[in-house]
Amino acid sequence: MSAPSIDVTTADRETLAALHADLQADYDRLVDRGLRLDLTRGKPSSAQLSLSDPLLSLPGEGDFTAKDGTDCRNYGGLAGIEEIRELWGQIFDIPTDQVLEAGNSSLALMHDCLTNFVLNGTGAGATPWGQVEGGVAVLCPVPGYDRHFTILEGLGIRMINVPMTATGPDMEVVASLVAGDASIRGIWGMPSYSNPTGVSYTTDVARRLAEMPTAADDFRILWDNAYAVHHLTEAEPRVPDILTLTAEAGHPDRAVVFGSTSKITTAGSGMSFFGGSPANVAWMQKFLSRRTIGPDKLNELRHFRFLPDHLHVQELMRRHREIIAPKFARVLEILDERLTGTGTAVWTTPTGGYFISLDVLPNTASRVVALAKGAGVALTPAGATFPYGRDPQDRNIRIAPTFPSPDDVATATEALTLCVLLAATEQRLAAA
Amino acid sequence: MSAPSIDVTTADRETLAALHADLQADYDRLVDRGLRLDLTRGKPSSAQLSLSDPLLSLPGEGDFTAKDGTDCRNYGGLAGIEEIRELWGQIFDIPTDQVLEAGNSSLALMHDCLTNFVLNGTGAGATPWGQVEGGVAVLCPVPGYDRHFTILEGLGIRMINVPMTATGPDMEVVASLVAGDASIRGIWGMPSYSNPTGVSYTTDVARRLAEMPTAADDFRILWDNAYAVHHLTEAEPRVPDILTLTAEAGHPDRAVVFGSTSKITTAGSGMSFFGGSPANVAWMQKFLSRRTIGPDKLNELRHFRFLPDHLHVQELMRRHREIIAPKFARVLEILDERLTGTGTAVWTTPTGGYFISLDVLPNTASRVVALAKGAGVALTPAGATFPYGRDPQDRNIRIAPTFPSPDDVATATEALTLCVLLAATEQRLAAA
Numbered sequence: 001m002s003a004p005s006i007d008v009t010t011a012d013r014e015t016l017a018a019l020h021a022d023l024q025a026d027y028d029r030l031v032d033r034g035l036r037l038d039l040t041r042g043k044p045s046s047a048q049l050s051l052s053d054p055l056l057s058l059p060g061e062g063d064f065t066a067k068d069g070t071d072c073r074n075y076g077g078l079a080g081i082e083e084i085r086e087l088w089g090q091i092f093d094i095p096t097d098q099v100l101e102a103g104n105s106s107l108a109l110m111h112d113c114l115t116n117f118v119l120n121g122t123g124a125g126a127t128p129w130g131q132v133e134g135g136v137a138v139l140c141p142v143p144g145y146d147r148h149f150t151i152l153e154g155l156g157i158r159m160i161n162v163p164m165t166a167t168g169p170d171m172e173v174v175a176s177l178v179a180g181d182a183s184i185r186g187i188w189g190m191p192s193y194s195n196p197t198g199v200s201y202t203t204d205v206a207r208r209l210a211e212m213p214t215a216a217d218d219f220r221i222l223w224d225n226a227y228a229v230h231h232l233t234e235a236e237p238r239v240p241d242i243l244t245l246t247a248e249a250g251h252p253d254r255a256v257v258f259g260s261t262s263k264i265t266t267a268g269s270g271m272s273f274f275g276g277s278p279a280n281v282a283w284m285q286k287f288l289s290r291r292t293i294g295p296d297k298l299n300e301l302r303h304f305r306f307l308p309d310h311l312h313v314q315e316l317m318r319r320h321r322e323i324i325a326p327k328f329a330r331v332l333e334i335l336d337e338r339l340t341g342t343g344t345a346v347w348t349t350p351t352g353g354y355f356i357s358l359d360v361l362p363n364t365a366s367r368v369v370a371l372a373k374g375a376g377v378a379l380t381p382a383g384a385t386f387p388y389g390r391d392p393q394d395r396n397i398r399i400a401p402t403f404p405s406p407d408d409v410a411t412a413t414e415a416l417t418l419c420v421l422l423a424a425t426e427q428r429l430a431a432a
Numbered sequence: 433m434s435a436p437s438i439d440v441t442t443a444d445r446e447t448l449a450a451l452h453a454d455l456q457a458d459y460d461r462l463v464d465r466g467l468r469l470d471l472t473r474g475k476p477s478s479a480q481l482s483l484s485d486p487l488l489s490l491p492g493e494g495d496f497t498a499k500d501g502t503d504c505r506n507y508g509g510l511a512g513i514e515e516i517r518e519l520w521g522q523i524f525d526i527p528t529d530q531v532l533e534a535g536n537s538s539l540a541l542m543h544d545c546l547t548n549f550v551l552n553g554t555g556a557g558a559t560p561w562g563q564v565e566g567g568v569a570v571l572c573p574v575p576g577y578d579r580h581f582t583i584l585e586g587l588g589i590r591m592i593n594v595p596m597t598a599t600g601p602d603m604e605v606v607a608s609l610v611a612g613d614a615s616i617r618g619i620w621g622m623p624s625y626s627n628p629t630g631v632s633y634t635t636d637v638a639r640r641l642a643e644m645p646t647a648a649d650d651f652r653i654l655w656d657n658a659y660a661v662h663h664l665t666e667a668e669p670r671v672p673d674i675l676t677l678t679a680e681a682g683h684p685d686r687a688v689v690f691g692s693t694s695k696i697t698t699a700g701s702g703m704s705f706f707g708g709s710p711a712n713v714a715w716m717q718k719f720l721s722r723r724t725i726g727p728d729k730l731n732e733l734r735h736f737r738f739l740p741d742h743l744h745v746q747e748l749m750r751r752h753r754e755i756i757a758p759k760f761a762r763v764l765e766i767l768d769e770r771l772t773g774t775g776t777a778v779w780t781t782p783t784g785g786y787f788i789s790l791d792v793l794p795n796t797a798s799r800v801v802a803l804a805k806g807a808g809v810a811l812t813p814a815g816a817t818f819p820y821g822r823d824p825q826d827r828n829i830r831i832a833p834t835f836p837s838p839d840d841v842a843t844a845t846e847a848l849t850l851c852v853l854l855a856a857t858e859q860r861l862a863a864a
Contacts, residue, residue, distance in 0.1 A: 041507075049496075049505040056496060056730070057489045064481075064488060073481040073698040075473075103535065104728045111723040115547065119562075119587070130551075130562075154722045155551070266505040269730040290586045291543040296536045296728070298488070298701040 008424045009343035009361070013432045020425040027375065027422055030415055035376035037412040042195065042354040043403045044263055047323050051316060052265040058302040072297035078288055084271065084300040090310055092225055092259045093241045094275035102288060102295050106260035106272035110222065111151050113256055113274070116287045117185070118155050122218040123253065123283050129157065129185060138222070139177060139187035141169040143357060143385030143396045145195040148188050148224070152387070159387035160184065164197050168205035175212045182215035186222055192239045193227040196357040196385055196398040198350025206240030210249040221246070221255040227353040228259055229317045232325050235351065236314070243275065252277040256284075261303065263354065264316065271295075271303055327401040331356055331413045338417035344424040347399075356399040357385075358416075363394045364423040371419035377412045440856045441775035441793070445864045452857040459807065459854050462847055467808035469844040474627070474786045475835045476695055479755050483748060484697040490734040504729035510720055516703065516732040522742055524657055524691045525673040526707035534720060534727050538692035538704035542654065543583050545688055545706070548719045549617070550587050554650040555685065555715050561589065561617060570654070571609060571619040573601040575789060575817030575828045577627040580620050580656070584819070591819035592616065596629050600637035607644045614647035618654055624671045625659040628789040628817055628830040630782025638672030642681040653678070653687040659785040660691060661749045664757050667783065668746070675707065684709040688716075693735065695786065696748065703727075703735055759833040763788055763845045770849035776856040779831075788831040789817075790848075796855040797826045803851035809844045 006019055064072045066081040079085060080101030089099040102109060118130040129136045137158035140149060144164075152159050160177065163170045169187070178184050189209070191201040209221055223242050231237075246254040253276070261270035274284055307313050332349060335358070339345045347358045360368055365382035372379050380398045383389040399416070401409045438451055496504045498513040511517060512533030521531040534541060550562040561568045569590035572581060576596075584591050592609065595602045601619070610616050621641065623633040641653055655674050663669075678686040685708070693702035706716055739745050764781060767790070771777045779790045792800055797814035804811050812830045815821040831848070833841045 043507050046503060046506075049503065052505075053493050053496075056491055056493045059488055061485050061488045064485075071478060071481065073484075073701065074478075075475050075694070075699040077700075105724040108724045115551070119547070119551070150722055154719075262507070266730060267507040268509075268726050269505065269728045287586075290582050292537040292540045294700050296701045296731070298698060299728070299731070 005341065007341060007343040008421065008428055011428070013429070016425055016429050016432065020422070020429055023418065023422040023425055026418055027371065030375045030418060035411065035415065037376060037404060037408050037415070038378040039399050039401070039404070039409075039412050039416065040378050040380045041403045042400045044267055044320075045323065045403050048320050048402070049266055051319050052306065055265060055302055055306050058305045059298065060305075063305070064298065064301065066297065066301060070297065072301045075293045077294045077297055078285055078292075080295050081297055081300050081304075083304050087304065087307075087309065088259070088271070088273055089275070091313060092228060092257060092273060092275055093239065094243060094257060098243065098278060098281050099273055099275045100281060100284060100288070101271050101273055101300055103272050104268055104270055104296070104299075106224070106226065106258040106262070107147055109272050109274050110148070110224065110258050112287070112291070113284065114151055114155055114157070114222075117220070118157070120287065122220060123279060126218045132183065134183060136183050136185045137181070138185060139169070139174060140387050141188060141194070142387070143196055143391075143398070144188060145190065145224070146384045146389075149387045158183075161387060161392075162187070164194065164199055166199060168199060168201035171205055171208045175208065178212060178214040178216070178219060180215060184214070185216050185218060186220040188222050188224065190224045190226060191242065192225060193230055193350060193353025195226065195353065196355035198348045198353050198355060198357065200237065200352070201240055203240045206242055207245050207249070210242065210245035210251060210254065219254060223255050223257045225257055225259040227263070229313060230263060230320070230354070231317065231352045232321060232328055233351045243277065247277065253279050256280055264313065265303060265306070269299070271300060324402045327406055327409045328356065330406060330410050331399060331401045334410060334413040334417060338414070339420060342421060342424070344420050354400060354402055356401065358397045358399055359395050360397060360420050361395070361424045361427060364420075364427050365391060365394045365397050367423040367426070368397060368416070368419045371422060372416055375415050375419065377415045379416065437773060439773060439775040440853065440860055443860070445861070448857055448861050448864065452854070452861055455850065455854040455857055458850055459803065462807045462850060465808075467843065467847065469808060469836060469840050469847070470810040471831050471833070471836070471841075471844050471848065472810050472812045473835045474832045476699055476752075477755065477835050480752050480834070481698055483751050484738065487697060487734055487738050490737045491730065492737075495737070496730065496733065498729065498733060502729065504733045507725045509726045509729055510717055510724075512727050513729055513732050513736075515736050519736065519739075519741065520691070520703070520705055521707070523745060524660060524689060524705060524707055525671065526675060526689060530675065530710060530713050531705055531707045532713060532716060532720070533703050533705055533732055535704050536700055536702060536728075536731075538656070538658065538690040538694070539579055541704050541706050542580070542656065542690050544719070544723070545716065546583055546587055546589070546654075549652070550589070552719065554652060555711060558650045564615065566615060568615050568617045569613070570617060571601070571606060572819050573620060573626070574819070575628055575823075575830070576620060577622065577656070578816045578821075581819045590615075593819060593824075594619070596626065596631055598631060600631060600633035603637055603640045607640065610644060610646040610648070610651060612647060616646070617648050617650060618652040620654050620656065622656045622658060623674065624657060625662055625782060625785025627658065627785065628787035630780045630785050630787060630789065632669065632784070633672055635672045638674055639677050639681070642674065642677035642683060642686065651686060655687050655689045657689055657691040659695070661745060662695060662752070662786070663749065663784045664753060664760055665783045675709065679709065685711050688712055696745065697735060697738070701731070703732060756834045759838055759841045760788065762838060762842050763831060763833045766842060766845040766849060770846070771852060774853060774856070777852050786832060786834055788833065790829045790831055791827050792829060792852050793856045793859060794825045794827050796852075796859050797823060797829050799855040799858070800829060800848070800851045803854060804848055807847050807851065809847045811848065
């Protein structure tokens, strides 16, 4: 396959037809190769996971006592052990007594937090969201993370799309919506290297979220700090400190913060965190206490032995970067080689996180994903990055380069670019 | 302090007054000793936890692959790894594909299962319990486990007391209630060594629960198999197999089963299990999938390396028994020495589990707990073993002998018996 030097959006019919014939022939050869590749999974690779293999024999026999004397093998300690709250509070910019460690999945904490909003309300005297006449809604910056949307859909919470910009959600749209509609009770936010756009919120955006007037008096910023330390470059910016910003703005309870070590140590055997104002932490603990006697404190101790301070975490994340940054670079290189100048796609150049967001010609994303599937390359379903699985422009595709080998990433991306061009050419021919 | 040989309930006023003076003097001396003892906690002791210390360095570096090739360090596998489902399915009498491993707390699974009943209903087409006009109720055999009741109270589910007998809940009462009232949607059950009575359900009781006609067509038996292998004697009976019984009775979806390793390996760092019919397992997985990407598979592997088969589990539980059976024996010995013949109390003689249930004279349990507190001995609050914390007869006290040292257990029990006698004598004098 060779790169076309043709802008598909402006080419004449004859040029398009010739290009299409070439691309179709390339595609047929691709199908014949019988690939089995996967660009769907925002998962660490085996090489990344091996960085944390010391965890597999930690804390070690005889080592089960936390700093304060707690026997980590026994029940109790709903908030997690002090040293782990302190360290990860520092990493997530949360005071120790405003952070809880609770389980292996921050998604589960988000799910449970929202479930409690629905069943019990956001705090003393607040109407449970599930009892609000006409229902409630949450703003969803798009494209975004499908599992955020699944939680809301499962709870019957209406979702309203808000466009992402290069600095965070479009704050003109957000401010206008929340000021005028009391049924809007929250907004999702991934402040650092958003899934899938890679956008990091500026402090200005975070401040506007903290300060903006909202018609609902229990408005909540759902701050999913999933990629706080997941830098792809040597710039290692801090995430805007939403808890301080909301407190300064006189809305101390507006933000709830979530984070985890899933893509720092192991995925599924790590720790997850909840942070918030003192009132929100007390609120969360009240509901946690109905559900469980405490988190896995041995896993906390295991992690603390492996990563005893911020410098160890930083060093580990740099080793992750050494493994995954070249994969991102390879994808971007191929996208540039094959698609620049064709008019068929634009994409993000993330400086952190796990994804590249590719926007193809409107109404071709589903076709691209189907073509790729036909050639043995699995892509995240078109629409998955939007609420209800509906991309109104059928345009966005999420690329996850971390899990496959570098060679597989390259082969899959080459295949993907061919499918983008073929789908675009098909569409232009049909329209011509 | 000496044991009275007097039946407090029949003694005359003069005898009671003399006895009371003696007991009060004993109590004053007890207070002077400044004890700090605790009989509240159904927790394993340090010696018990040490039995599982090999877990602290497992699975070991290089060991992270499940039988089917799954990398346990990565995301995925919502149901848990095959080998852990197979082994613990055998222990809990559940076919492998009908058991899920999910997290460190079976209480959390019960909480989430009930939350889903409330929000989403028990299955396709079922009305969510939270939308049933007039609300729903669940039967609670009493005395029972306070955390069961807390979950129901938090979800706004009405609780109805049902008396426990020596073979399980009073099935005449249960059958009559569920047949006539469609708002009654479930019953708690701890089939083996119930908390706190130690009662094990007979197969006949389990069969009647499985077979009984219920006005509600989505009636659920909440089968908390917390003490399935926690024998205190050499008799090691199997728990009635409720899933087979309900299937045979034509009610395959009636029972949901919960279990954990919290009091087998470590408390809080173990595994928890959900079991049910294929429909119930699919139902649970649907909601689990909204909440999490999967359980801690490394912890599953860790446990499988330590306890690879049923015989290892059995052997471990016998070592637990060697540690805790003497504590139970000592409590029972002291209760017998000090209280038999006094008319002030009856108690259970459990053959497994974690508790002894003590019934004192009606309307004295709160006083006993207060007196014990005054003497530095913490007891579970009176009423805790009943829904809403209300023991209608103010009579039941739960004794948890496993956690303290044998000497502390003995000292605390001696103090407790003194408080029982003193409270009884006070009451009789006041009534005389």
